[in-house]
Amino acid sequence: MKNLDYYLNLKYETKLVGAGGAWAAAIPILPDCVAEGKSPQEAMAKLEEAKKLWLEKRLQSGQPIPEP
Numbered sequence: 001m002k003n004l005d006y007y008l009n010l011k012y013e014t015k016l017v018g019a020g021g022a023w024a025a026a027i028p029i030l031p032d033c034v035a036e037g038k039s040p041q042e043a044m045a046k047l048e049e050a051k052k053l054w055l056e057k058r059l060q061s062g063q064p065i066p067e068p
Contacts, residue, residue: 002065007055012068014047016040029066030054 012027023043026034033054037043058065 004052004055004059007059007065007067008052010068012051014044016043018043027051029068 012029014025014027016023016025018024018040021038023037023040024034025037025040025043025047027047030051033047033050035043035046035050037046055065057063
């Protein structure tokens with residue numbers, strides 16, 4: 001069975017949009033895996049946290065996890 005480390009090491013495509021002090025980052029293949037920040041760096045760092053939580057919930061519930 002694939003574990004959390006396996007999924008965390010996959011290279012998921014990310015999208016980053018925003019300007020000024022409002023940025024949003026998402027992993028489109030993972031539904032509702034999004035994060036916001038005041039800078040691109042903050043949004044991306046928060047997205048990494050969101051991805052980990054998203055994956056943990058899916059693994060715990062036995063739901064399928066898309067791979068890139």
